[in-house]
Amino acid sequence: MAEPRRSLPDVADLFDSHGAELLRYCTGRVGPTVAEDVVADTFLIAHQRRHRLADGPARAWLYGIASNLLRRHRRSETRALRALARTGRDLDQTDIADGAAARADASALTRRLAAVLAALPARQRDVLLLYAVAELGYEEIARTLDIPLGSVQSALHRARVKLRAALATDCAAHESPDGGPR
Structure with a gap:
């Protein structure tokens, strides 16, 4: 039959x-x-x-x-992230208002994060962005990238450690010696 x-x-x-x-x-x-x-x-x-x-x-x-x-598109993505890290300007945005102090702080943080993302190994970047931007769960990421669940957990952990270290360095650079903001 x-x-x-x-x-x-x-x-x-x-x-x-x-x-x-x-x-x-x-x-x-x-x-x-x-x-x-x-x-x-x-x-x-x-x-x-x-x-x-x-x-x-x-x-x-x-x-x-x-x-x-x-x-x-990895090469283009990496080049764009590196350019953003260097200049603070998103290549896809042409109308950027420079001047507000909050915008400058956000721009500096964006550049730092872009530099960290550009430096991440491809798997860590894919896992982190699928988790943070696409909001996929661990199992979905494993199926999406066709990798073991443990590899997803490990890659996400390593990417988070690198991001936390970059943020801690960035925050420390913006504090005065007495521990308050500059």
């Missing part, structure tokens, strides 16, 4: 369910212009390969496709 034919997932439904969050995640990684292209390519590939998605987690599958596409 022949197996009943399984219905393929409707990519339009997947887009309605996950498109906005995937765009938010990709925008956080590569900026709005490239993110739109990555998300469009993600759903194009999802449509072409929809036969591979059985009854598994569509969200993790889509984030996996997007992560693979983002990996192709």
